[in-house]
Amino acid sequence: MSRPTIAAVAQAAGVSVASVSRVLNGLPATEEMTERVQRVVEQLGYVPDSRARSLKVGRTFQLTLAVADVGNPVYVTMMRAVEEVVSAAGYRLVVTATGADVVDEVALVRGMARGYADGLLISPIRVDEDLVKSIRECEVPVVVAGNVPARAGVDTVRANSPKGMLLAVDHLVATGRTNIAFLNGPADTVPGTARAKGFADALRKHDLEPAAVAEATDFTFAAGRAAAPDLLAAAGVASVNSSGVRGSASAAPFDAVICANDLLAVGLMHELAAAELRVPEDVAVVGMDDSELAEQSFPPLTSVNLGSAERGRRAAELLLARIEDNDRRPRRIVVQPSLSVRRSAP
Amino acid sequence: MSRPTIAAVAQAAGVSVASVSRVLNGLPATEEMTERVQRVVEQLGYVPDSRARSLKVGRTFQLTLAVADVGNPVYVTMMRAVEEVVSAAGYRLVVTATGADVVDEVALVRGMARGYADGLLISPIRVDEDLVKSIRECEVPVVVAGNVPARAGVDTVRANSPKGMLLAVDHLVATGRTNIAFLNGPADTVPGTARAKGFADALRKHDLEPAAVAEATDFTFAAGRAAAPDLLAAAGVASVNSSGVRGSASAAPFDAVICANDLLAVGLMHELAAAELRVPEDVAVVGMDDSELAEQSFPPLTSVNLGSAERGRRAAELLLARIEDNDRRPRRIVVQPSLSVRRSAP
DNA sequence: GTCGGGCTTGTAAACGATTACAAGAACGAT
DNA sequence: ATCGTTCTTGTAATCGTTTACAAGCCCGAC
Numbered sequence: 001m002s003r004p005t006i007a008a009v010a011q012a013a014g015v016s017v018a019s020v021s022r023v024l025n026g027l028p029a030t031e032e033m034t035e036r037v038q039r040v041v042e043q044l045g046y047v048p049d050s051r052a053r054s055l056k057v058g059r060t061f062q063l064t065l066a067v068a069d070v071g072n073p074v075y076v077t078m079m080r081a082v083e084e085v086v087s088a089a090g091y092r093l094v095v096t097a098t099g100a101d102v103v104d105e106v107a108l109v110r111g112m113a114r115g116y117a118d119g120l121l122i123s124p125i126r127v128d129e130d131l132v133k134s135i136r137e138c139e140v141p142v143v144v145a146g147n148v149p150a151r152a153g154v155d156t157v158r159a160n161s162p163k164g165m166l167l168a169v170d171h172l173v174a175t176g177r178t179n180i181a182f183l184n185g186p187a188d189t190v191p192g193t194a195r196a197k198g199f200a201d202a203l204r205k206h207d208l209e210p211a212a213v214a215e216a217t218d219f220t221f222a223a224g225r226a227a228a229p230d231l232l233a234a235a236g237v238a239s240v241n242s243s244g245v246r247g248s249a250s251a252a253p254f255d256a257v258i259c260a261n262d263l264l265a266v267g268l269m270h271e272l273a274a275a276e277l278r279v280p281e282d283v284a285v286v287g288m289d290d291s292e293l294a295e296q297s298f299p300p301l302t303s304v305n306l307g308s309a310e311r312g313r314r315a316a317e318l319l320l321a322r323i324e325d326n327d328r329r330p331r332r333i334v335v336q337p338s339l340s341v342r343r344s345a346p
Numbered sequence: 347m348s349r350p351t352i353a354a355v356a357q358a359a360g361v362s363v364a365s366v367s368r369v370l371n372g373l374p375a376t377e378e379m380t381e382r383v384q385r386v387v388e389q390l391g392y393v394p395d396s397r398a399r400s401l402k403v404g405r406t407f408q409l410t411l412a413v414a415d416v417g418n419p420v421y422v423t424m425m426r427a428v429e430e431v432v433s434a435a436g437y438r439l440v441v442t443a444t445g446a447d448v449v450d451e452v453a454l455v456r457g458m459a460r461g462y463a464d465g466l467l468i469s470p471i472r473v474d475e476d477l478v479k480s481i482r483e484c485e486v487p488v489v490v491a492g493n494v495p496a497r498a499g500v501d502t503v504r505a506n507s508p509k510g511m512l513l514a515v516d517h518l519v520a521t522g523r524t525n526i527a528f529l530n531g532p533a534d535t536v537p538g539t540a541r542a543k544g545f546a547d548a549l550r551k552h553d554l555e556p557a558a559v560a561e562a563t564d565f566t567f568a569a570g571r572a573a574a575p576d577l578l579a580a581a582g583v584a585s586v587n588s589s590g591v592r593g594s595a596s597a598a599p600f601d602a603v604i605c606a607n608d609l610l611a612v613g614l615m616h617e618l619a620a621a622e623l624r625v626p627e628d629v630a631v632v633g634m635d636d637s638e639l640a641e642q643s644f645p646p647l648t649s650v651n652l653g654s655a656e657r658g659r660r661a662a663e664l665l666l667a668r669i670e671d672n673d674r675r676p677r678r679i680v681v682q683p684s685l686s687v688r689r690s691a692p
Numbered sequence: 693g694t695c696g697g698g699c700t701t702g703t704a705a706a707c708g709a710t711t712a713c714a715a716g717a718a719c720g721a722t
Numbered sequence: 723a724t725c726g727t728t729c730t731t732g733t734a735a736t737c738g739t740t741t742a743c744a745a746g747c748c749c750g751a752c
Contacts, residue, residue, distance in 0.1 A: 003459065003485060005708055016732045021710060030730070047459040051400040052708035055737050060397060062440075062462070070429075071422050071638060079416055083443060092462065094408070095441040097429060113349065113393040116408070116438070139349060221642050266642050273644065292417060296567050296612050298619065298644040351738055362702045367740060376700070398738035401707050695752085702745080710736085717730075722723100 004044045013040040024048065063319060064094045064117040066108055068125050072219060072263060073291035074308050075123070078145065081312030082121060089320050091118070100189070100218065102126040109134040109142065119319045121145060125189045125219075141322040145315045147190050150332065155318040157333045159306035161191065161288070164337035165198030166205065168258050168286045168304050171339055173206050175346065177256035177284050181212035183231055183268055185219040185260045195260045195288070211254035216264055224259065224267020231257070231268070232275070252282040256345065262287040266297045269344070284345035300342035307335035350390045359386040370394060409665060410440045410463040412454055414471050418565060418609060419637035420654050421469070424491065427658030428467060435666050437464070446535070446564065448472040455480040455488070465665045467491060471535045471565075487668040491661045493536050496678065501664040503679045505652035507537065507634070510683035511544030512551065514604050514632045514650050517685055519552050521692065523602035523630050527558035529577055529614055531565040531606045541606045541634070557600035562610055570605065570613020577603070577614070578621070598628040602691065608633035612643045615690070630691035646688035653681035 010017040013036050023029050023037040040046075054060045063086050067075040079095060086093050094117055098104045105124050109131070112120050120138065123145040124131060132152045135142050144156045172180055182199045185192045192215075203210055214231035216223035232253060259265035265287030269279055277283050279299055287294055290305035314333055322328065356363040359382050369375050369383040386392075400406045409432050413421040425441060432439050440463055444450045451470050455477070458466050466484065469491040470477060478498045481488050490502045518526055528545045531538045538561075549556055560577035562569035578599060605611035611633030615625055623629050625645055633640055636651035660679055668674065 003461075006710095007708080017709085018711075018732060018734095019730090022731090025710085028730080033730080045459075047457075049401075049708055050460040050462045051397065051404075051406060052737090053710080054397040055395075055401045055708080055739085056710045058397075058737075060462075070425055071419075073417075076417050076422075080443075083416075092440060092442070094438060096438070097426075111393075114396040116396045116406075221638070263642075266644075270642075270644065270646075292567070293639075293642070296609075296616075296639070297642070298612075298616065300616075352740095353738080363739085364703080364741075365701060368701090371740085374700080379700080395738055398707090399740080401709085402738080402740045404707075693752100695750105697750095698748090700745105700747080703743090705742080706740085707738105712735080713733090715730105715732080718728085720725105720727085722725080 003049070004046045006046070006048065009037070009040050009044060009046045012044060013037050058115075059118050060116055061090060062092045062094055062117040063316075064096060064108075064112065064120045066096045066098050066105065066120065066122040066124075068098055068100050068123070069219070070095065070097050072261070073293045074261065074289040077289075077291055077308040078123070078312035081309040082316045085313055085316035085320070091320075098122075098124075100125055100186075102128050102131055106130050106134045109138050112142075113139040115139070119143070119323050121315050121319050124148065125191060127190055141319060141326060143315045143319040143322065145311050147194065150330075153330055155315075155322060155331050155333075157311045157315040157318065157335065159308075159311060160334050160337055161194045161304075161306060162198035162201060164288060164304040164306050164339075165195060165258065166202040167337060167339040168288075169199075169202040169206060169208075171302070171341065172256045172258075172284060172286065172345060173208075175284070177345075178206075178208055179211045179255045180208065181231055181234075181254040181257045182210060182214075183224065183227060183257055183259040183264050184213065184215045185223070185264060186217060187215050189219075191219075192260065199258060211256075216260075216267075219261050219263060221263045221267040224264035225271050226267075227264070228268050228271030228275075252277050254283065256284040256286070258286045258288075260288055262289045262291045262293045262297075262301060262303055265301055265303070265344075266293060269297065269299075269301075279344050280346060286345045290340045294340065294342065297344075299344045302342045302345035303340050305338045305340050307337060311335050349395070350392045352392070352394065355383070355386050355390060355392045358390060359383050404461075405464050406462060407436060408438045408440055408463040409465045409467065409662075410442060410454075410458065412442045412444050412451065412466065412468040412470075414444055414446050414469070415565070416441065416443050418607070419639045420607065420635040423635075423637055423654040424469070424658035427655040428662045431659055431662035431666070437666075444468075444470075446471055446532075448474050448477055452476050452480045455484050458488075459485040461485070465489070465669050467661050467665050470494070471537060473536055487665060487672060489661045489665040489668065491657050493540065496676075499676055501661075501668060501677050501679075503657045503661040503664065503681065505654075505657060506680050506683055507540045507650075507652060508544035508547060510634060510650040510652050510685075511541060511604065512548040513683060513685040514634075515545075515548040515552060515554075517648070517687065518602045518604075518630060518632065518691065519554075521630070523691075524552075524554055525557040525601045526554065527577055527580075527600040527603045528556060528560075529570065529573060529603055529605040529610050530559065530561045531569070531610060532563060533561050535565075537565075538606065545604060557602075562606075562613075565607050565609060567609045567613040570610035571617050572613075573610070574614050574617030574621075598623050600629065602630040602632070604632045604634075606634055608635045608637045608639045608643070608647060608649055611647055611649070611690075612639060615643065615645075615647075625690050626692060632691045636686045640686065640688065643690075645690045648688045648691035649686050651684045651686050653683060657681050 212234040216227035287303040558580040562573035633649040
């Protein structure tokens with residue numbers, strides 16, 4: 001026997017389907033009607049079909065969260081925050097991994113027109129004209145956690161990574177590190193460019209030259225390890241190119257490294273250890289994102305907290321608000337960073 | 347203007363809605379019809395509404411994956427594997443965190459009757475009669491990644507953690523460690539009991555006594571740190587209680603620890619470092635799950651690979667198969683473990 | 693020429709809910 | 723007693739698809 005429908009309940013209770021629906025949705029009904037319907041519902045184990053309900057009311061009560069990589073702990077943090085807000089509002093969360101590829105993202109945004117979700121929260125790491133266009137034209141509300149041009153016409157919640165970068169450099173300089181290297185992720189990504197610029201600006205503010213810059217192929221642990229030799233090589237060149245009077249007692253070609261995210265930082269630390277460089281004695285390491293991994297790594301990683309949890313929370317709130325009222329003009333929220341100092345750069 | 351419906355397409359193309367539907371679903375149609383419909387579809391940007399489609403065909407093409415904690419890297423591994431299988435089959439994945447609470451799990455399983463997903467893949471860490479009952483009665487196919495009684499009548503894919511435990515103990519003994527402690531997660535969970543028993547059996551097989559056993563309050567990093575003092579204290583007692591002739595040169599109360607998962611192991615290693623115990627020189631540490639964290643931790647963690655990726659993959663395949671044909675009798679698959687040897691226990 | 697069979701296409705009935713509208717009941721005011 | 727108002731309940735339309743069934747057409751075989 002199949003699941004009972006609302007008609008079955010109505011028949012068993014000797015009332016109309018409309019009455020059953022009303023009782024179930026808490027619309028006014030007499031005491032007796034309510035009681036009667038509820039007994040039958042209980043008895044038959046009736047559960048309304050959300051497919052049918054979706055079709056009629058035009059809402060699925062599902063929201064989609066699209067991130068590049070579910071293995072990146074920063075997205076775990078964000079996902080937790082989003083899930084909390086979203087489920088409190090009675091929505092389910094569909095989590096999708098887009099990979100780093102912008103065409104997948106575009107396909108996803110276009111696909112939202114199918115109506116399986118009431119809104120989309122996306123955190124794109126590469127942005128092109130196609131993506132902006134598809135976001136602007138998307139049938140359902142979209143909120144971007146990240147940086148996207150204003151002409152996309154959507155709510156955005158982004159981090160202030162230049163400011164975060166400055167916090168990191170300030171801290172390193174204040175603790176006597178002036179020979180600072182930078183391990184970036186792919187420079188053709190949105191966070192990659194933002195962080196590169198932030199690093200350059202922050203160093204300029206302190207009248208410093210970069211000790212070395214390298215670019216990992218991805219924002220992952222493996223890419224961080226793989227890029228470490230590049231960084232060391234780049235430093236070799238840089239130290240020759242600049243001045244010869246670096247008086248560091250250690251053999252390290254730089255005394256600090258800032259990494260574009262925590263995974264890269266942890267990957268790099270492994271390679272530093274392999275090269276017999278001690279963290280933080282020889283090289284201080286600073287990550288970005290302040291994810292759970294920063295706390296778990298050894299030594300615990302000093303990391304720039306770019307407010308992922310808050311970004312997730314606020315993005316989710318914006319999305320819910322926009323679903324209620326799509327006529328509000330787009331808001332662009334910037335979340336301020338802070339620095340979590342741990343042992344890798346005390 | 348709102349989204350075009352199939353009726354709008356039919357009208358614009360001068361054909362019937364049935365024809366449009368047929369073309370879209372690849373049913374036989376003449377060359378001309380196909381071409382004509384597709385042009386109009388293109389032109390109007392028509393996208394079929396999956397809500398309506400779901401209602402009619404009784405499928406949502408969504409699958410739910412329920413895990414206890416999205417922050418646990420073992421679930422990330424599993425999720426990746428599941429996602430791969432599922433999306434290749436044209437399904438979307440809804441990821442839900444149940445927390446460690448069994449009542450949430452029961453509510454989730456019951457809620458599946460609403461029909462927002464075509465199947466459920468659940469990895470419960472606590473199991474009670476209610477959960478078994480709700481699984482057995484669930485309207486949609488369920489596959490359990492983990493251990494659940496056969497009377498639940500569902501496909502299961504589980505790890506062989508006793509065997510895994512034995513691999514760990516064998517390795518430790520083979521490398522000269524005989525004073526082995528065990529850091530478990532909560533003993534009232536399914537993996538907790540299985541691992542406790544596995545540990546006891548494995549030691550018995552080698553005629554060894556446990557050097558210490560402690561139980562963390564949760565399968566998390568923080569709980570691992572918090573439980574470390576208990577473990578050290580327990581070892582103190584244990585070493586007095588057994589024999590005084592342990593000839594270890596180090597001050598460590600045990601020369602190896604097996605942890606019920608990687609997060610606990612990493613948490614413990616932090617505390618061991620704080621207690622000035624070196625890993626692996628003074629204490630070898632073995633984790634379980636062989637998640638990404640094992641590779642990322644420092645020193646890299648020797649870990650029992652319980653086949654999370656394979657479990658995820660096979661569970662997803664079983665679920666898809668059962669959706670196609672719900673009359674197959676339940677299968678119970680056991681995935682065999684292996685040991686990934688890294689520096690924490692070389 | 694007619695008939696039957698195979699294709700293609702259209703009409704209309706589902707799917708299972710919500711909800712606009714109408715009808716009936718109850719009740720107080722005149 | 724009658725009328726109007728308010729409240730409750732039922733009937734039926736609707737959401738946007740898919741699909742069973744029927745009808746129309748073309749073509750070859752008798």
